[in-house]
Amino acid sequence: MTDITHVESDVPLDVWDPDVAPMVERMRQSGATSFRTVGVQGVRNNLESIVRPTGPAMASVHDADCEGPGGPIPLRIYRPPTAPGSGAPALVWFHGGGMIMGSLDSFDRLARDVAAATGAVVVNVDYRLAPEHRYPAGHDDAYAALCWVNRHADQIGVDxxxxxxxxxxxxxxxxxxxxLRSRDEHGPNICQQIMFYPGLERPVDRPSMRRFGNSAFLTVDDITWMKNLYLGDDPALDDEYGSPALATDLAGLPPAIVVTGFADPLRDGVxxxxxxxxxxxxxxxILRYPGVGHGFAMQTSTVARARTAMAEVGALAAARFSAGQADSTVSG
Structure with a gap:
């Protein structure tokens, strides 16, 4: 990992979208402290306590479990009204939270937004969290969930x-x-990968990390602390499944949608x-949205630009799923 040479002391308010700036100002006035200071249980409690408006209505929502290497993995399956009862596209979805926080409940709104925007059945995965379960636990659960959806596609009505x-x-x-793993192990076919501001590496000295590394939504210290809790303190031990940016060969991977916010410290690496x-x-x-920072996909209820991003990403994903259906029909 490269040390960050200089991190700006603050992000000016005029950088932010008009819907976002008041939120940033409120966070500053509240004297929000770093994740490290709040601690693991504190950040978990804070995330779970946020009250978000109910997301789009679904045709059905039900909980399930899949077999995992550390025991059953809870899933929540969302079928939007536009998805057929059988043969629908599916997204195996992994929530955010720095690998240390987040749940099916705190990310319910986002899962509904994604299902409504893409027209796909969303299978939200409650993977194990660090520090109780360090790498590769979360990754192993994610891959196990993909394999489960592939094996049970007929039962859950997906293609x-x-x-x-x-x-x-x-x-x-x-x-x-x-x-990456499914490609390397000749696992289930993946139609596409959709990544909103993904966590792909430890902090690296990039312009966005220097300029926005003290953002109200995510800081360099936050990233370092969470990465250490999940991956351990020694970057020399990292591999491409824990830090995908380390992968040297990206050929043969599924089509991708990569989404960033202008004021996100992760932007340049993503x-x-x-x-x-x-x-x-x-x-x-590669889609970059101005005026927003890390986590903006969670802000669709209050930020118009987040709603625009969700609609645009959803349309691109739906087009890819439609192309996949055509390809399947031709090959069949």
């Missing part, structure tokens, strides 16, 4: 040829790692990964 993976933040990193996918011949859309 085995149109299963994608996706996630936000840490979950986006899990999606990238799951795609976009570099997207360009590397493109260079490896992987069809990849």
């Amino acid at each position: 085995r040829a149109r299963i994608g993976v996706g996630g936000d933040s840490a979950g986006g990193g899990l999606a990238a790692a799951t795609a 976009e570099e990964y997207g360009r590397r996918l493109q260079d490896a011949g992987v069809p990849t859309a």
Whole structure:
């Protein structure tokens, strides 16, 4: 890991979208402290206590379990009204939270938004969290969930040829790692990967990390602390499934949608990964949204630009699923 040479002391309010700036100002006035200071249980409690408006209505929502290497993995399956009762596309979805927090409940709104926007059945995965379960526990659970959806596609009414993976933040990193592993182990076919500002690496000295490393939504210290809790303190031990940016070969991966916010410290590393996918011949859309920072996909109830991003990403994903259906029909 490269040391960050200089991190700006603050992010000016005029950087933020008009819907976001008041939120940032409130956070500053409240004297929000670092994740490290609050501690693991504190950040978990804070995330779970946030009250979000109920997301889009679903045709059905039900809980299930899948077999995992550490025991049953809880799942929550969302079928949007536009999805057929059988043969629907599916997204195996991994929630954010830095690999140390988050649950099916705290990410219920986001799962509903993704299902409504993409028209896909979303299988939200409650993978094990650090520090109780360090790497590779979360990654192993993510891959096990993909394999379960592939095996049980008929039972849950989805098209085995149109299963994608996706996630936000840490979950986006899990999606990238799951795609890498499935390629390497000749596992289930993945139709596409959707990554909202994925956590792909430890902090690296990049312009976005220097300029936005003290953002109200995520700081360099937050990232370092959470990465250490999940991966351990020694970066020399990292591998490409824990830190997908370390992967040297990205050829043969599924088509990708890579999404960033302008004021996210992770922005430049995420976009570099997207360009590397493109260079490896992987069809990849790289979408950057102005005025927003890390976690903006969780802000659809209050931020118009987040709603726009969700609609645009959903349309791209739906088009890829439609192309996958056509390909399946032709090959069949």
